[in-house]
Amino acid sequence: MxxxxxxxxxxxxxxxxxxxxxxxxxxxxxxxxxxxxxxxxxxxxxxxxxxxxxxxxxxxxxxxxxxxxxxxxxxxxGRLDLVREAQSVARDVGAACNEAVHVAVLDGPDVIYLVKVDSTHPVRMVSAVGRRLPAHCTAVGKILLADLDPAALDAVLAKGTLPGMTPDSITDPERLRAHLECVRAEGIAVDIGESDSAMRCVGAAIRDHSGAVVAGMSVSAPIIRWTPQAQVEWTELVREGAATLSTRMGHRARSH
Structure with a gap:
């Protein structure tokens, strides 16, 4: 050596x-x-x-x-590549849970998926890299919205009633504001059938060297596999995955 x-x-x-x-x-x-x-x-x-x-x-x-x-x-x-690093980490998270893993960024009121690692199960989430969805309907989108400053969030919510994707989507701006307060406090967002009634998702934030939230990571699974125990395990996995990717993007967690 x-x-x-x-x-x-x-x-x-x-x-x-x-x-x-x-x-x-x-x-x-x-x-x-x-x-x-x-x-x-x-x-x-x-x-x-x-x-x-x-x-x-x-x-x-x-x-x-x-x-x-x-x-x-x-x-x-200057040499960091979010997509390349995200693919590597998402593969590891996907291998640990055998469910769909996504990494997405915020673009106005929507999220755009940059990376997807699919499950090997026959019943799985239908999604694709490059797909755009209303941020407030997704776990990965809500974790990104929760980090916006008040003025930026106001701009996203300025049009009033939000579009819904399922009966469980949050369409009232004030209800969403309250919901995002909880997301901010917990550091985790959950989509309980808000983008697809048959799916559940949990998401966490990815930070760069400055501490800014630059993307989000989520684990998604059909409701038939979304048990309480699985949710606990996948929440921890997505926390760890987002933290690993944040570290690769130069983020250094503050010591307390």
Whole structure:
């Protein structure tokens, strides 16, 4: 096995401290990493010499991230491909539950499906990549609507009565607002026969490096397989799948 270089590891440990703090002093780095003063001094001097850290004069001197890190991050972000990454994660989720998995984005009042992994069951959801559906009728759409700021949501609901796809679709804007509050609080959306009376879906949000919701992932199954136990399992699967895809898109969950 190739040898891991301890000095490089420590330098990366130093840089990762700044994910949670905009500025740190040498003493704070030393305390957080439990490293000797001399080692921390050498690491900071080296990183500053390469402009990966910038010193901010003061008592004590503080350090902040430098421009090369932004350039590396921008290069990484520019190479990310949501569809490619989503296909990979959706396949894993689909293999775990053997139900349909979708990844979709919001386009005005609708969702557009970017990725679909199908079930192998003979009875399964009829859908397709590129299909457009009213967002408020789908789990993946509701998780995306729940993240909109008030002005953006107002624009979506400005036309008044919403189109319904089944008798269970939410067509009243105020009822939808209340429903989205629950979705926002739980971090999960459910479609109980709102887009297809014979289907049930559960969806979770996908975030990018900035924390913004950029897409949603859902697991969909016919009502005949949608048992209470299955719903619990698939909810956890879609949470984990969305979190994995978010990580691949550069999102870093905040520590509490």
């Amino acid at each position: 190739p040898r891991v270089v301890p000095a490089v590891n420590r330098a990366l440990d130093v840089l990762e401290l700044f994910l949670d703090r905009p500025q740190l002093s040498a003493r704070e780095v030393m305390e957080r990493l439990d490293l000797p003063r001399t080692t921390v001094h050498e690491l900071l001097v080296t990183l500053e010499a390469r402009a990966y850290l910038i010193s901010v004069p003061g008592q004590p001197v503080q350090y902040r991230l430098g421009m090369p890190l932004f350039q590396l991050g921008a290069a990484f972000a």
